């Protein structure tokens with residue numbers, strides 16, 4: 001590898017001056033950009049702070065952004081600087097003959113590897129501590145919330161709607177969803193036909209709804225407000241129309257709503273199959289009828 | 302390891318245009334179509350005869366066995382009608398096939414035939430791929446048109462999803478071959494100093510799989526389409542009508558195409574390098590091709606296996622992908638992504654191969670960190686097999702493995718970063734010439750940066766909770782594939798037109814094409830990151846009203862992108878067919894061996910096997926030897942008979 005200058009045209013001093021300029025420009029823009037990302041846009045970044053989990057995701061987006069944006073800006077600065085300065089033409093001689101540089105290459109390997117390993121470690125911490133970060137953790141999660149779960153909501157997806165069952169309220173089934181604030185919640189997500197996905201955007205919750213699988217996700221509500229529920233896995237024709245809205249309300253309001261629904265739905269609840277973690281769709285799959293699963297999993301409710 | 306590449310291995314006329322010695326009438330595309338249709342009818346009849354009771358809906362004629370057998374026999378018929386099976390059948394029957402006889406064939410008819418000339422196959426691929434790309438691109442315009450309004454529908458939900466599925470599947474299966482087909486097949490033998498490819502029959506057959514796959518995939522539209530998207534998740538894909546059979550069969554056909562062309566590519570690069578073409582001198586395109594070929598060889602069989610299982614579930618009603626009957630919907634997700642993730646990298650690697658090949662020519666500098674570049678490509682190829690579950694972070698499958706897959710996924714950024722180091726190092730104190738190909742290569746780096754950096758977001762599991770399945774992911778992979786691969790291919794078309802067609806495409810038109818494409822591409826796909834972050838899922842025909850303005854912006858931009866590409870097609874075809882602006886020999890002053898043989902490239906590439914004297918990227922070294930001795934007196938006399946030395 002050649003590290004020395006091959007022609008007098010390309011002096012070391014000139015090279016250093018290029019480096020200084022590139023690094024100088026980069027530092028200025030990177031610091032400004034990071035300031036804006038963290039302090040100005042940061043607090044408004046998705047998905048908001050309605051739950052512990054959403055807040056964690058927002059924090060992760062911020063952290064990755066303040067690391068990634070300087071990387072992006074470094075490459076831009078270098079690239080645009082080169083385009084501006086290192087120009088040639090048909091009648092001009094060739095460029096600087098250099099095929100490698102041990103120092104630069106080593107520095108690059110070390111810096112990228114450090115960044116990447118840091119991000120992997122950081123991501124793992126941010127996944128485990130907030131109990132799976134709001135993502136689906138399968139039937140037997142190992143990263144559970146530090147405070148006990150107060151409310152269990154079963155989300156049953158089918159073509160093309162979500163319904164919710166509430167084991168703590170007599171196993172009633174509702175078509176709308178309300179949640180109490182300041183509460184540790186467990187979502188049990190399942191499907192009775194194809195794969196769907198329960199995405200409660202502002203809650204920072206996303207879990208695939210698979211037939212015959214109970215996919216558990218946790219969230220702790222922190223703020224009042226409305227949230228959107230969308231299906232996030234292609235499930236057939238009306239996938240695009242498979243959404244509804246829910247609210248995080250005060251604990252008293254929630255209790256009132258739930259007990260009232262329980263009373264109102266009592267006659268229907270009697271006809272439903274017993275609450276179970278998974279269900280098998282009725283023989284035709286039509287009309288949304290379903291039965292307790294024949295799967296041993298399904299009887300452990 | 303020293304592989305002897307003697308002149309005997311290189312001899313013969315195997316790589317040349319071969320007429321299977323039949324004067325007058327010769328098999329071609331039309332005979333292929335006729336026999337193919339007959340084969341389809343036979344297969345369909347047979348399927349109904351043997352499995353009439355398996356109809357999805359009794360009396361509907363929707364019998365998956367019949368459709369699949371129709372496709373199978375149709376494809377066999379297509380191959381028979383093209384004459385591809387003559388050689389193996391004759392061999393099996395113990396008849397010695399007629400000797401391959403070189404015959405230069407003027408005119409365009411040779412492009413509509415099964416031919417063993419790797420340069421003809423390259424051109425067939427080039428036009429085939431452009432055709433497939435534009436078909437799928439047109440479908441994309443259909444998608445964007447629907448999304449102009451959140452509530453007014455142009456297509457309705459079923460048609461919309463059919464278009465989405467056709468677009469995604471067409472792009473993801475065809476574009477795997479957009480570099481290996483037109484550039485790998487054509488250029489690799491030239492670049493490594495070989496007169497031929499290792500397996501010309503496999504190479505040619507690989508191409509002829511693609512029109513069959515194209516027709517069958519599109520035929521789904523006449524059968525009610527398939528609404529499962531290119532990922533074909535079961536049980537949705539089991540529930541679908543017979544359009545899904547077209548999906549699975551065409552995807553599998555293209556899988557066979559990838560395998561056959563990879564076998565040829567690997568064998569050619571390993572065994573047919575000229576004396577002196579050491580691994581350390583191998584051009585970047587060849588490195589791109591060999592890493593891709595290995596990745597294909599190891600991942601595509603898994604796809605075919607998965608599709609086979611899907612075909613069984615659909616046709617003879619097994620229940621392997623179907624929960625509750627002993628199967629599991631996770632099985633398909635695993636099989637699919639075990640192929641699917643390596644696939645996304647086998648879309649990226651060839652683009653990088655092209656870029657790193659072309660960049661030094663216009664930077665007028667050696668490639669910076671050749672070994673780093675190779676390590677980057679090999680590293681990406683190897684790691685790509687260990688990350689597939691990052692597509693399934695929220696699926697509920699193996700949730701405890703998420704930290705591992707997060708780690709492996711993020712590790713891929715290291716070898717990917719190598720390629721950026723190589724790019725930056727090559728630009729450092731260069732004497733850049735901003736011809737059209739160079740603009741495209743610079744854009745490759747610019748665009749892929751967004752793809753790579755957002756890759757770090759999607760691979761962080763907590764962030765993935767927010768962005769998975771949203772337009773953010775959609776933007777991520779369009780930046781990597783459209784922004785990187787397609788830009789590289791466009792640049793390569795401008796770059797290699799003088800070599801392929803003897804014409805130099807108009808610089809001004811090229812710049813108009815480049816700038817409109819570059820600006821409209823970014824203006825189409827950057828807002829999609831925002832849409833995803835704001836909560837818009839993929840593959841929906843309805844979305845929140847507050848997202849309408851952004852969506853309209855994207856749609857308008859995509860029309861401009863479409864116009865820009867149309868402009869390219871018109872100017873390209875115009876110059877190719879009508880004006881033919883003559884190019885000087887080697888207009889870019891490239892050192893590449895492929896540029897040293899003159900135009901038109903002689904049928905056997907080289908009169909004599911050249912002896913490689915130095916690497917291809919020695920720009921800026923006044924003392925550099927020419928890249929090869931094209932008229933060696935006697936290879937062994939020069940003392941470099943051990944061409945394959947590592």
Ligand code: HEM
Pocket residue numbers: 532645646648649691692710711713714717752753754756757759760761765768769770774777778781782
């Ligand atoms: C730095 C490198 C990259 C990283 C870390 C990365 C990471 C990821 C991750 C984690 C996902 C899953 C997102 C989700 O669905 O939740 C994903 C999706 C995807 N990536 Fe990448 N990626 C990288 C580069 C690439 C490249 C080079 C390509 C293709 C040329 C690519 C194509 C895709 C595609 C096609 C999908 C989505 C497929 C689908 O759901 O339909 N990515 N990527």
Ligand SMILES: [Cu+2]
Pocket residue numbers: 196197231232233234235236238239240242
């Ligand atoms: Cu859905």
Ligand SMILES: [Cu+2]
Pocket residue numbers: 641642645688689691692
């Ligand atoms: Cu992937």
